[in-house]
Structure formats: C-alpha cells, structure tokens
Amino acid sequence: MSDKPIIHCTGVHKWFGDFHALRGIDLDVYEGEVIVIFGPSGSGKSTFIRTINRLEEHQQGEIIVDGIELSHDVRNIELIRMETGMVFQQFNLFPHLSVMQNITLAPIWVRNLPKEEAEEKAIELLELVGIPEQAHKFPGNLSGGQQQRVAIARALAMEPKIMLFDEPTSALDPEMIKEVLDAMIDLAKSGMTMIVVTHEMGFAREVADRMYFFDEGVIVETGTPDEIYKNPQEDRTKLFLSQILQH
C-alpha cells in the first residue's frame, strides 16, 4: 500500500434538482484496497461511485483519480474512464454483440489493441471468470450470473487500475449470486483496487479492507468489517445492520 491515495475525494456534493444526494463525502482509497459501501436505498452510495467515473457530475468538491482531477475537461474524463472499470446492477451488456465482441470492442477501438490480441485476452478473462465456452453466444442466451461475469470480464479487458461495482448482485437470482461473488473475491485477492456497493456481508467480511456506511448522502460510519459488524458505533448503523442481517 503506497501512502498516496489512488482515489482522493474531499467535500463531494451532488444535487439532483433540489434533492441533495451527496452532502460532503470525504473518502480516500489506496492502491490494492477493497472498499465496501453499504446503506439504505437513496443513501447516495450508487451516486457516489458513479461520480468517480463521471457518470454523474459532482457540483462541489474535489475528486482525483490516479493523479487526474475530474473536471469538465473531456480528455480527463475519458482518461479516468480508461483507468476505471465499472460493473452495473443491470449488467448492461450490449445485446447486439456476442460475448467476445462485448469484451473486445473497447480494447480494439479505445486502446487500439490488434483484434487477435484483444481476442486472446478476452478468452483469458473469460477463463478467469469461469465461462470460456460462452465466448460466441449472445448475452440474451446467458443466465444472469453468466452475464454479470461477462460484464466483469468486459471491464477488466481495458486493464483498469480500479474496479467499481454498483450493486453487482442485486438483480441476480439467489443461486447465481455466489458465482459472481466468487469471481469478485478472486479479483480482490489478486490485488485489484475495488470499490463495491453491496449488501453482501459475507463478501465484505471476506475481502473488504474498510467499509463505509452511507445514509442520507453522508458517511455515517467507517471501519474494518470486524469493527462494523461487532461493534458499530452509530445507532443508524446498528439499526440498518440489524435489518439486513435478520435473515
């Protein structure tokens, strides 16, 4: 772990119209760390990770990713997006392209990788997430869990330094959650810097370095998984944990 954060956020504010979604978020992520963000819906957790690659624009504060400050400069935004991979709740695979094309499109056209090289890499990544035999199918023919693993491979194909996961298992049937989490755990153990918005507490306990509890656009509490689970300080955290851990 280096002493300079790879993601540095100070005083990030975001409004949707009059709604104050993020109210001053300060959060640093160091290389190789796995950060888990959790909290009730509408707490701003998804909005926050979407500001890191500028899918949402923050209106106040500072976000620096890998030494590049997010500003209105389009080139900066595209640079940061090349450094950060993102996995969405709804997979967002391109339905008109095969799995292989989904994975190789951006490396070929954005990173200017030769097609053969991109395809070799895609096969490697599909092996990594455990579905090399699906390369020539279309997303519509895959199960949700397989689609999400393709989405992870697609993001990794750009060789990002940081991976953002926005509730990656929330849209999955229960029996498919594990296969996606396993792929994510492998990735975390390989040393990837990750920010994961999730309520999968088993995942958090196994690989998270730190957890952040978001509520109403602020960070209510932060700590290691042990601290958060065994000894939450704030009442809101306790209440929320008791609700999601009931089952």
Add this chain to the structure above:
Amino acid sequence: MAIKEIEQDLLRPPQPPGPMRWIRENLFSGFINSILTVLLFPAIIYLLYQISKWVLFGANWQAVSQFPMLFAVGQYPRDQIWRVGFIFSGLMFMLGISWGRWGGLLKSIALAAGSFLLLIAVLPVQHPQLDMTMRIYLGSTILLILVGYLIGNNTRLKNAIIIAGWFVIPIIGIVLLAGFEASERIPPVQTTLWGGLLVTFLLAAGGIILSFPLGVALAFGRRSDLPVVSGFSTVFIEVIRGVPLVTILFMFSIILALFLPVESRIDRLVRALMAVTVFSAAYSAENVRGGLQSVPLGQIEAAKALGMGKLHTTVFIVLPQALRAVLPAIVGQFISLFKDTTLVVIIGINDFLGIGRSIINSDPEFVQMRTEVYIFMAVVYWIFSYLMSLASRRIESAMGIESNL
C-alpha cells in the same frame, strides 16, 4: 405400467393435428362456423373460377404483351438498348454471387429471377421483340447468374467486395445510361427518353440509398445539443412532413428551376430524385429518432464507463440497436417510397405507371384494355413491394435468432 405409458407420452410435445382434425377444429368447430364454411367455400371457389376464366380467356392482354420494352425502359433508344442489358446482366451477376455467398432469401430471389428469364427465353410465341438475339441474351444472363453463384460459393472473395459491387455496378450503369458528350459509340441519351421500370427502380433505389443516411443524420441533428443544428433539423423534418409529396415534386421541378440559372439546370430526373429523397428522409428521420429513444440509458453508460467516446458509442452501440428496433418501420417507409415514385408522372416523367397510362391513351382500342393494363401494373408493384417486406422479415428473424432479445 399405466403410469409408465403416460410418462412416455409426455416425453414428446403433442403432435400437430392431422388434416382431418385440422378441418374439424378450424372449419367446423361450431354451428355458426360450420354454416359459414358451407356458405363461403363455394363462393370462394366460384370467385377463383371467375377470376381465372377472365385472366385466361376473357381479358385481352394485348396492350401489355405488345410493349414489353416500353414497360421496361420507356423511350430509351432501341439501338442503345444494350446499355440497359449490360446493367441488367451486371446486377443479375451480383445477385448470383450474393446467392452463392449468403443463400437464404437471395437464393429464392435468384432462382425466381432465373426461372422467369428462362421462361421468357423459351416462350413458344412469335413476338417482334423476342427475337433470337433477345433469347440468346436472356439465356446468357441466366448463365451469368449461375457463374456468379459458383464464384460466390467457391472463392474467397471478400464480403466487402461483393457489397461494393452492388454499389459500383449501378453507378457505372447510370453513367453508361447517360452516355458521354464526346463519344460516338456511346452518345448521350437525354433522361426525357428514360422511362418504365428502369426509372421506377432508379428513383426508388436512389431514394432509399440517399434518404436513409440523410434521415439518420436528421434524427441525430434533431437530438443535437447545438440549437442551430437541432432547430434546422426540426424545421426541415416538420416542413417536409407537413407537405404532400406532390407539392415537393412541383417545388423541385418548377420552383427550383426558376431560381437557378439556365446553364446550371439540374436534370429533371435528378430533381425528381432529390424530391423523393428529402421526402423519404424526413419520415425516416422520425423513425430513426424513435429507435434512438428506445436504446436504454444503461447501454450508453456502459459504453462511457469503458472509455468510449461519443462517436464510437453512437456507431457501435446506439445506432445498431436503434435501427434494429425500427427496422420494420423503416422498410415500410421504403415500400411506400417505392410506390410513391408513381407520383412523378405529374411532372412529366414516364415511370412504370406513366408508361402504362400513355399506352392506354395512345389508342382508343387500348382504352378498352385499361383494366388489364392497371391489373398488370398492380401485380408488378405488388411483387416488388412484397419482396421488400419478405426481405425485412428475414433480416428481423435473423437478428432475433442471433441475439434472442
């Protein structure tokens, strides 16, 4: 034992009903249905009998059969007709190659075209326009289709070259049809002499090929962030859509000519083509815009998150999905464009319909045969419209199988 038999039965999906059961279930399923069947069946038979009797014995097809060349190419000089033949053969050759490469609907079209040509080539009738030269020409064109098929099927010709051929050959063809100012062998032929199916196809194909990219551009223009671009596109689309095609044809054929100096006058046929192009483009633009709106925001976000710029996102992600969503509407637009080309008659262009009308009006005897002439023309328009609609359905189902969306 009994249970096992039932299980065996359930292993297979239920069999489709046999013919007797089909009749019972669909034609005699109830009292009213049975009565309707009993009443309608003879009526339909009688109608078919009457129609075929009229087509084969009652009708006089002289006004159609006497002028096949006129219907095909209009007044194009008969001593220069080889140019049309050259293009037609070229296109048939391309059809053969495409059949060999892709098969499917192209195979059906190529076989249908080949059989049609063969039928005419060996037709046992005396006809001044179906002499030995013509029959040999038709026969060699059939051969060209077959040679094309072998080339398409057996060689490693790149797909891009085949597609390019479909564009290059018509362009060469149009240049050849127009002729060259200085040439004696290939003198210029005024477009006033062009006519018949040749002109109908030129206007329809030209209109489709030119209006589609223009329509896509207008659709993006209307969604543009730049107020000048979106304003211009919106006004253009709304003005064109708010005006009948006849008006636009008149505008291009008469008013445009008034504004431009005499020496820079654009050819009459080109003006008609411009008119159908802008007309069709405005409608295509709205179709495409509907498709663009149907692409989920998540798709664009996924592309952005991968670092793809606006251009790449549009070309690879948004446009393919948008076009697929509105393909039926776009093909419908093309079919109506094909039929709308008949309106060029009013600015004095003798397209297929125009030729038919002028034949009818050329002789009081032919006026008696106008029913036959119009029915013939209707059938020809129907055949080509239906082909387009078939092609659209094939493309749709091919895309559906690939992505299963």
